[in-house]
Structure formats: structure tokens, C-alpha cells
Amino acid sequence: MLHYLFGISVGLLFFLVGVTLFTISCDSSVDSPPPILPHQDVPVIEGLIRDHADGSPVPNVSVSIDGVDSTTAVSDSLGYYYILGPISPGEHEVIFTAPDFMVKAVEVYISNLDEIRGDIDVYPSGDYHYKIELDVELYRTQ
Numbered sequence: 001m002l003h004y005l006f007g008i009s010v011g012l013l014f015f016l017v018g019v020t021l022f023t024i025s026c027d028s029s030v031d032s033p034p035p036i037l038p039h040q041d042v043p044v045i046e047g048l049i050r051d052h053a054d055g056s057p058v059p060n061v062s063v064s065i066d067g068v069d070s071t072t073a074v075s076d077s078l079g080y081y082y083i084l085g086p087i088s089p090g091e092h093e094v095i096f097t098a099p100d101f102m103v104k105a106v107e108v109y110i111s112n113l114d115e116i117r118g119d120i121d122v123y124p125s126g127d128y129h130y131k132i133e134l135d136v137e138l139y140r141t142q
Helices: 002-025
Strands: 041-051 062-065 068-074 080-084 090-097 104-110 128-133 136-138
Touching (some): 062 080, 068 080, 104 136
Parallel strands (some): 041 128
Antiparallel strands (some): 062 068, 062 090, 090 104
16 A cells, blocks of 8 residues: 555656646747737848049948838948848938949839839748839939
């Protein structure tokens, strides 16, 4: 009888330890996956920046969108820049600034996904990316 009670006690002990470990492993402080967000249409504005005088690429040009704080890019050594949204649909002014060059502002229109008739790339996230190619020439200051 004593062996029987001892066996039940040991079994109960293992059961309680298992439940405790399971409870600890299911702690809600463990990182959970990010929430699923609705799909977005994400515009990409990209292009080349060249010197108007000789057509050479202009590196280190700051490219920003007026009124959109999180969208700034800097052109590389080939004059290429790339801005990935989100940018709200509508009219926006893209501003190009660089030392020794005049500031240039160009109006662009960002379409709604419903208005787009061109190429649309669908990404695994479910976002729809589309390109707006905007090549510009900058004029040197005197």
C-alpha cells in the first residue's frame, strides 16, 4: 500500500511540474507575430539626377516630399534615388537639394490603386507597389 501511495505521489508531482512548465512556456510576454494589417498601395518614386550643363550624374542630392516627413532619400554616386511610400494619394511636390545647385521642385501625382492602369507588383505582404519614374536635371548656382 505504501508503494502504491508513493507511486501516486510521485506521479502527481510529475504532473504538477509538467503543468507548471507548460504554464510558464505559455507566458503571454512571449513575442507574438505582428498584427495583420490591411493591404496597402505603396508608391515608389525613383529616378536619375543629372547636371544640366554636362549630363553627368549628381550624387548626394537630398530628395524629399513636401509635407511627408518620413520620405527622404539621397542620390548615390550614379545620381540614382529611390523613395518608398507610404505616400498618400494626391498632388505632392518632390524637392531636390544639393550644394552648388539650385533647389528644384517637381509636382507629382500619386494615384489611388483604383486609378492605376500600368504595372503593379504584388508583394508577399499583399502590398501593391507601383513606380513613378522622375528623372531631373539640376542647374548649378553661379
